[in-house]
Amino acid sequence: MTRLYRLSIQVAFNLAIVVLVLGMFVGVWRVLTNLGHTLGPGTTPEAFQTLITDALTLLVVIELVRTFVDYFEWQRVRIHVLLDAGAIFLLRELIIKLYAHDYQGLEVVGWTAGILLLMLARTMAVRWPPPRHPGGEEEAYS
Numbered sequence: 001m002t003r004l005y006r007l008s009i010q011v012a013f014n015l016a017i018v019v020l021v022l023g024m025f026v027g028v029w030r031v032l033t034n035l036g037h038t039l040g041p042g043t044t045p046e047a048f049q050t051l052i053t054d055a056l057t058l059l060v061v062i063e064l065v066r067t068f069v070d071y072f073e074w075q076r077v078r079i080h081v082l083l084d085a086g087a088i089f090l091l092r093e094l095i096i097k098l099y100a101h102d103y104q105g106l107e108v109v110g111w112t113a114g115i116l117l118l119m120l121a122r123t124m125a126v127r128w129p130p131p132r133h134p135g136g137e138e139e140a141y142s
Helices: 002-039 045-074 079-099 105-127
Strands: none
Touching (some): 079 105
């Protein structure tokens, strides 16, 4: 039963990686096509905003792919890699809001505090990693 479980997890993660890699290629294609629109005549601020949004979304997808690939190397999701993906996502949202001028003072403070907390948690996860196995010795997973 355990072998079937591990096999099904492996198949699910492989499919997720394939989908995310395809999404990454679509994201690169969108950035390239939007770059053409951005450099063309009659460029609008919305074209730049779309280009920035697509590029930042691509970074989030890259971090997600990294998280899934990292699972196969370590046979578990390492928390600092997951926190990296979360921080990239929050940075994406903050930059999009700042670029669109769609923010209020306290909202920026909240986003920034969230990013700082994720980075603090990431630093703690790298500095004091959990044991590889319950009751086992701790290893540095950086």
